[in-house]
Amino acid sequence: MNNQTTSHSPEQTLQIAAKLARQFSDSLVLLYGPMGAGKTLFARGFAQGLGIERNVSSPTYTLMNEYRGTDLKLFHLDLYRINHHEEVIDLGLYEILDSGHPCLIEWPERVPELAKVEHVAVKIDPDTDDPENSRHISWQVNKE
Numbered sequence: 001m002n003n004q005t006t007s008h009s010p011e012q013t014l015q016i017a018a019k020l021a022r023q024f025s026d027s028l029v030l031l032y033g034p035m036g037a038g039k040t041l042f043a044r045g046f047a048q049g050l051g052i053e054r055n056v057s058s059p060t061y062t063l064m065n066e067y068r069g070t071d072l073k074l075f076h077l078d079l080y081r082i083n084h085h086e087e088v089i090d091l092g093l094y095e096i097l098d099s100g101h102p103c104l105i106e107w108p109e110r111v112p113e114l115a116k117v118e119h120v121a122v123k124i125d126p127d128t129d130d131p132e133n134s135r136h137i138s139w140q141v142n143k144e
Contacts, residue, residue, distance in 0.1 A: 004138035013038055017045025024120050030108035033124035038135055039106045043076050075103040079110040118143050
């Protein structure tokens with residue numbers, strides 16, 4: 001990954017994500033990290049950075065949440081329970097990507113075909129010295 005920083009608190013993670021949202025406001029963002037790393041917290045900060053005030057929650061059971069801001073929508077997907085590429089096609093993912101609205105996807109490794117689409121890869125890893133609070137966050141733009 002090309003860019004990286006360390007967050008020492010959940011509040012700092014929100015701030016980092018909000019800053020990245022302003023930079024990647026029209027992007028597909030793939031969120032990588034182990035269970036409990038803070039992917040949904042990052043999504044909450046990303047939404048705040050786009051001016052979306054609604055509470056962002058994990059779409060683990062609904063698969064996709066849509067949040068409306070003043071000028072845009074934010075799509076937030078969790079693919080943890082997805083088993084096949086066809087399932088994201090049925091969700092309308094490629095129509096969402098064509099819409100120009102930002103899209104955050106947790107557990108993108110469940111659908112390896114997503115790595116072939118232009119995206120920003122964000123990796124969130126708990127710090128081994130302070131796994132409760134600190135996170136290493138890195139990101140890289142991946143072109144087609």
